[in-house]
Structures are given as structure tokens and as C-alpha cells.
Amino acid sequence: MIYKQQQRTSFQEADSKYPSYLKSFDLSPVYKTYWKFACERQSIYFNRLNKKERPWTEDSVLSVHKFTNTYRAADRVSQYLIKNVIYRDDLPNSAEEIFFRIMLFKLFNKIETWELLEQSFGLISYKNYSFDAYDEVLKKAMERKARIYSAAYIIPPARAFGFDKKHQNHLQLLQKMMSDNLVGKLAKTNKMKQAFELIKGYPTMGDFLAYQFVTDINYSELTDFSEMEFVVPGPGARDGLRKCFKDKKNFNEQELIQLMANHQEEEFSRLGLSFKSLWGRPLQLIDCQNLFCEVDKYSRVAHPDVMGISGRTRIKQKYNYTGELEQPWFPPKWNINEKIAQSLTLHPYK
Structure with a gap:
């Protein structure tokens, strides 16, 4: 198992060289696990794309339980939406x-x-x-x-x-x-939050669901928002945030997710982690939000003594192999599909 149970010591005691943007926080061991999880889950993704033989990881939690990909758009349902529904x-x-x-x-x-x-x-x-x-x-x-x-x-x-x-x-x-011609109204918006508010105005469209839907719509050419401009944490992400940050100080949940996205390269480097991005696309706010949800689940086993808001203590879903991954394809406006085709043809993910 990669993420061994850590002794009861503060993050600052375990890591004496921490940057200024973390000094005001009381962080738990789950914070470091967040970054390790992002790397290891992404490594599994590339190992599968490379058609490497199992096991794809030595992490016993990731080997047994089901977790979404590090990047939301790489997940099976998102890929189907992009390739088989939108385009x-x-x-x-x-x-x-x-x-x-x-x-x-x-x-x-x-x-x-x-x-x-x-x-x-x-x-x-x-x-x-x-x-x-x-x-x-x-x-x-x-x-x-x-x-x-x-x-x-x-x-x-x-x-x-x-x-x-x-x-x-x-x-x-x-x-x-x-x-209501909602699509026409969405096309006139220039901020993701404005589009989110339009969707949220419909029955059953609460904050989290409206955010998920505006993200999916934004995979198309109907809108062209940056995924770095707006985020809404779901219940699972709030649990993960609580587990990582013992004390949020004066930061709200959205600001904490923004902090993670803004400092991802620094944190991977500081912690000695080699992270394979999505062909040059860094983690976006939606990805960092999702990672908090997945790390909440992961830490139920890896850090059982660190409690979140919900108090859940086990991971329900087991991993079931569903076959080889197809070549991924992402919204053309991201400008990474050509890189994917070249990397698969010439030198797969070296």
C-alpha cells in the first residue's frame, strides 16, 4: 500500500519546508494524500491507455475500490457524452x-x-x-x-x-x-456563473447539479467558459475539504479549491510527485472539486481517524474491470486531441 498510516503529527511538523500560502492553515495528513491520490489515479489512467498488464498500481485502496479519474472529462460517461452525444x-x-x-x-x-x-x-x-x-x-x-x-x-x-x-x-x-429558449440565453452569457444561475432557476436544479450541467454544456461549442473561473463544491467535496483543512481560517470552500488549482504545480514539485497532466492541460477547478470528493472516500480507509462532515466510514463501490480504454477525445477547443493522436502513434505517454 502506497499511503501508509501516518503518525499523529501535524502537517507542519512532518513537512518543515512549507510555502507561504499554506502557513495560515492547520492541515491534516489527508492534504498530502490529496496530491498523491491525484498522481496515482492519473498514473492508473495512463497505464490503462498504454494497455499495461495489471496491476496498474500497488495501492491497495485504489486496486480494490472504484474511483473516478483525476480529470472529470476523462471519465467514461463524460467521454461518451463528448464523443457520442455532443460531437x-x-x-x-x-x-x-x-x-x-x-x-x-x-x-x-x-x-x-x-x-x-x-x-x-x-x-x-x-x-x-x-x-x-x-x-x-x-x-x-x-x-x-x-x-x-x-x-x-x-x-x-x-x-x-x-x-x-x-x-x-x-x-x-x-x-x-x-x-424558454434556454440555449439562446446561455449563448448570450459571458461568465460561467451567469449560465449557472440560469440553469439553477429551474425546478430541482440546485447549486451542485446546475454546476455539473453547465460544465457539461461547456464541453460543446454552445458556450466557451474557462473551467478556472467558477466552481461549486458538492457534498462529497465538502467532506474532503473538511478532512484536508482542519481550520479553513477566513477562506470559503470555493477559495480553497481555487488555492489547490492555482498551486498545483508547486505542490506536486514540493512533495516530489511526478504528475502527468492531460496532455498539457492542468487540473481545472472542476477536477480539483472532484478530487476532494474522491479523496474523502479514499481517506475513509487510508485515514480512518480523520472525520469529515457526513461521518461515513467505508467505501461502497468496488472496482470492476470493464475492458480496455478507448482512445480519449476531448472538446476540440482544448487543443489537445492532436497531441493525443501523436502520442499514441509515435511514443505512447513516454
Whole structure:
């Protein structure tokens, strides 16, 4: 196991040479684990892409339990959204149609549900959309005991629309967004927070969910926000923040996440860690937010004496091998896809 149980000593006692931006904090051992976890999880990702034989890590926690990737956009569902939902040459690519596809996919956030709808209706299009037809397909799937929603995060039922079934309310929510021309309003915003506020104004769209959705929309060409301008911590990230920072001083949670993103290169270097970025793209605020959530889970085993807000003490999901990773592909505006193709062809990840 890489991350051995540490003695009960303060971060400052264990690391006498810490930089000025950390001096005011009382940090737990989980803070250092945050950076080690980011490196090791990214190393596993590249080992899989390189088709290296297992084990991909010597870390017993990462070997046994399921964790998301260091970069959110590299996760399986995000990759599917980018490659199979947003950027499709065989589908209508007006702003309205792209927005419809993104929100239809994300309201369920489950690949199997999207593929079920494609199998039922052919090419997904708002122009040919019918509430009754989509409702019928999803009801029949539920009658077969199929799960139509992802367990990644809970999307509450939009009861404001008055239907009995959760999926019916979400289809109505989607229709409401379309009839309001939400995509047109989003296109006029120049700040991610403004777009976030627009999405948050709809039923069930709380802070965390609205932030996740605006991030997914921003993978497309509909908006072009920097992922470094705005962040919203979810419940898991708040747990991770509590475990890393015993005392936040006068910093709020968003500022702490910004601190991590701003000083990532310095911290990897200071701690003697070799971090492989996403082909030159550093960790963004959304990635640092996600890492706090994953480190919260990881530390339940690695640092059981450090408690968060929720008090959870075990990791529920075990890792199950799902096959080799496909070549990743990211939003073209990030300008890294050519680097990926070259690295795979010429010298994979050396």
C-alpha cells in the first residue's frame, strides 16, 4: 500500500519546508494524500491507455475500490457524452439540437438509457421529439426493472410538473427549457456563473447539479467558459475539504479549491510527485472539486481517524474491470486531441 498510516503529527511538523500560502492553515495528513491520490489515479489512467498488464498500481485502496479519474472529462460517461452525444456528424448540429441532446442525456446520466432511446427512435432529434413516445419507452424499461438513472449523483424528481413518475417530470423539465429558449440565453452569457444561475432557476436544479450541467454544456461549442473561473463544491467535496483543512481560517470552500488549482504545480514539485497532466492541460477547478470528493472516500480507509462532515466510514463501490480504454477525445477547443493522436502513434505517454 502506497499511503501508509501516518503518525499523529501535524502537517507542519512532518513537512518543515512549507510555502507561504499554506502557513495560515492547520492541515491534516489527508492534504498530502490529496496530491498523491491525484498522481496515482492519473498514473492508473495512463497505464490503462498504454494497455499495461495489471496491476496498474500497488495501492491497495485504489486496486480494490472504484474511483473516478483525476480529470472529470476523462471519465467514461463524460467521454461518451463528448464523443457520442455532443460531437456527432450524423445528427443535426444546430444550437437547439445540441442543447437538447446534452440535457436529455444528462438528466438520466446513463449511457444505457441514451442507447435505449436511440434504438427506439433512431437518430435523437428535438425536431422529432414526442413526450408521449419517450415516456412510453422509459415506462416499459422500468417495467422490465431496468435502471434508467445513473447512481453517480441524485437528480431529484421535478414535482413542479405534476407527473407521477420521475422521468415524466424530467422530460417536462427538458421541454420547459426548450420552450424558454434556454440555449439562446446561455449563448448570450459571458461568465460561467451567469449560465449557472440560469440553469439553477429551474425546478430541482440546485447549486451542485446546475454546476455539473453547465460544465457539461461547456464541453460543446454552445458556450466557451474557462473551467478556472467558477466552481461549486458538492457534498462529497465538502467532506474532503473538511478532512484536508482542519481550520479553513477566513477562506470559503470555493477559495480553497481555487488555492489547490492555482498551486498545483508547486505542490506536486514540493512533495516530489511526478504528475502527468492531460496532455498539457492542468487540473481545472472542476477536477480539483472532484478530487476532494474522491479523496474523502479514499481517506475513509487510508485515514480512518480523520472525520469529515457526513461521518461515513467505508467505501461502497468496488472496482470492476470493464475492458480496455478507448482512445480519449476531448472538446476540440482544448487543443489537445492532436497531441493525443501523436502520442499514441509515435511514443505512447513516454
